[in-house]
Amino acid sequence: MPELPEVETVRRGLAERLEGRKLTRVVQRRPDLRQPFPPDFAARLTGRRIESISRRAKYLLWHLDDHSVLIMHLGMSGRITLHAGAGHAGAAPGGSGQTPGTGRHDHAVFEVDDGTVAVFNDQRRFGLITLTRAESLAEHPLLRDLGPEPMGNSFGPEALSGALAGRKTSIKVALLDQKVVAGVGNIYACEALFRAKISPRRTAATIPGKRAQRLAQAIREVLGEAIEAGGSSLRDFTDTNGELGYFQHRFAVYGRQGEPCPSCGGPKGIQRIVQAARSTFFCPRCQR
DNA sequence: CTTGGGTCCTGTGCGC
DNA sequence: TGCGCACAGGACCCAA
Numbered sequence: 001m002p003e004l005p006e007v008e009t010v011r012r013g014l015a016e017r018l019e020g021r022k023l024t025r026v027v028q029r030r031p032d033l034r035q036p037f038p039p040d041f042a043a044r045l046t047g048r049r050i051e052s053i054s055r056r057a058k059y060l061l062w063h064l065d066d067h068s069v070l071i072m073h074l075g076m077s078g079r080i081t082l083h084a085g086a087g088h089a090g091a092a093p094g095g096s097g098q099t100p101g102t103g104r105h106d107h108a109v110f111e112v113d114d115g116t117v118a119v120f121n122d123q124r125r126f127g128l129i130t131l132t133r134a135e136s137l138a139e140h141p142l143l144r145d146l147g148p149e150p151m152g153n154s155f156g157p158e159a160l161s162g163a164l165a166g167r168k169t170s171i172k173v174a175l176l177d178q179k180v181v182a183g184v185g186n187i188y189a190c191e192a193l194f195r196a197k198i199s200p201r202r203t204a205a206t207i208p209g210k211r212a213q214r215l216a217q218a219i220r221e222v223l224g225e226a227i228e229a230g231g232s233s234l235r236d237f238t239d240t241n242g243e244l245g246y247f248q249h250r251f252a253v254y255g256r257q258g259e260p261c262p263s264c265g266g267p268k269g270i271q272r273i274v275q276a277a278r279s280t281f282f283c284p285r286c287q288r
Numbered sequence: 289c290t291t292g293g294g295t296c297c298t299g300t301g302c303g304c
Numbered sequence: 305t306g307c308g309c310a311c312a313g314g315a316c317c318c319a320a
Contacts, residue, residue: 124297
């Protein structure tokens with residue numbers, strides 16, 4: 001589900017209400033997600049202060065006051081919601097009236113010292129939660145091979161064409177490789193290629209020069225606009241308050257097979273193909 | 289090294 | 305109404 005813009009939207013919601021707070025209660029409700037929780041998970045977190053919450057690619061990083069870092073990934077269906085403390089008499093969003101954190105797919109619960117409760121929910125359990133040390137964060141196996149942050153200074157046309165050099169796979173499949181650029185997923189790969197007018201079927205290595213410029217620019221633009229819109233909500237995604245994102249209304253191609261191309265209006269319209277077992281949407285007339 | 293395919297898991301929507 | 309299949313914002317692991 002969540003790609004970079006959705007994870008960034010969640011990060012902002014969490015940071016606003018959890019940074020500076022102390023974890024007073026942590027509940028682990030099953031032994032594993034995509035991988036096992038670390039040993040003594042709840043005990044190692046309880047009493048720790050959350051100093052900051054950052055993001056790398058699609059990973060959320062909770063930096064704690066003992067130099068440990070809580071790493072979270074939302075997989076395809078993960079979400080994190082915040083619920084006001086019991087004394088605050090606010091309707092808990094998405095909680096359907098019951099105690100937050102007790103739902104069928106609520107896998108971990110984090111309560112802080114003002115009573116706010118963060119609930120990690122993941123229907124498909126492709127997400128993960130683990131702990132590491134701040135000193136070795138960059139070398140963590142989950143993070144060490146990630147490519148540049150697309151919104152950062154180390155990403156641009158040169159970095160992109162460098163990462164694509166010699167690769168015979170299609171540009172669409174290459175963009176999903178987190179080593180090429182970190183945080184792009186299926187939706188934004190399709191949307192960026194449309195904006196750059198590049199065919200998703202084009203061989204990745206044939207992108208350098210002007211195409212790499214257009215594509216790097218398109219990736220930054222589409223991700224930036226999606227972050228501003230609070231991400232995209234197709235089926236499960238909500239922000240930490242249970243609110244939907246609205247960038248899905250601005251998709252040019254994703255999920256729009258058969259509709260006229262918003263750019264050329266061509267007769268065949270938007271096509272859907274399958275690449276590496278994922279749907280790709282594009283306009284064969286505009287994208288070359 | 290790259291690449292393609294299968295896999296994890298639950299849920300929904302469609303055609304028959 | 306029921307059943308089976310395709311598909312869903314991701315990313316590992318393994319064989320070739």
